[in-house]
Amino acid sequence: MEIQKNIRSFFKFIVGEGYLAEKRNPVLGLKWMREPKVLIKTFNDDEMKRLINAFKGDFYLSMRNKLILMFFVNLGIRNLELCNSLDVGESVIKIHGKGNKVWYR
Structure with a gap:
């Protein structure tokens, strides 16, 4: 999941700098992966x-x-x-x- 966020951020930067057209951004079609919910075990x-x-x-x-x-x-x-x-x-x-x-x- 963390790698996917980094790749999306990188391509957003590339598009923002003008090196890549928005319509040619390869990560636009990727779906977000589901992250498991973390439950913290507390003291009783x-x-x-x-x-x-x-x-x-x-x-x-x-x-x-x-x-x-x-x-x-x-x-x-x-x-x-x-x-x-x-x-x-x-x-x-x-x-x-x-x-x-x-x-x-």
Whole structure:
């Protein structure tokens, strides 16, 4: 499928540059191939509970890692959003997301 996209793009460029007439473009008659739908296997509730409970203890790294995992699971945020653009207030978490979107949780 990827090769077909590259060939179509190449011939579109060739026609655009004037090296080939539009009516002589050999890829116009090609049909698109079907791509299989990719299903992502996610964790179920029991697996998520086991992951969160894997961090035991009350020392800094354990609590930090547990909190990071809970942010990902509960808020559904990206790694970059957690690392760079998270403002934690007293009662609100302000998340600066992709495309300058801002969420309050």
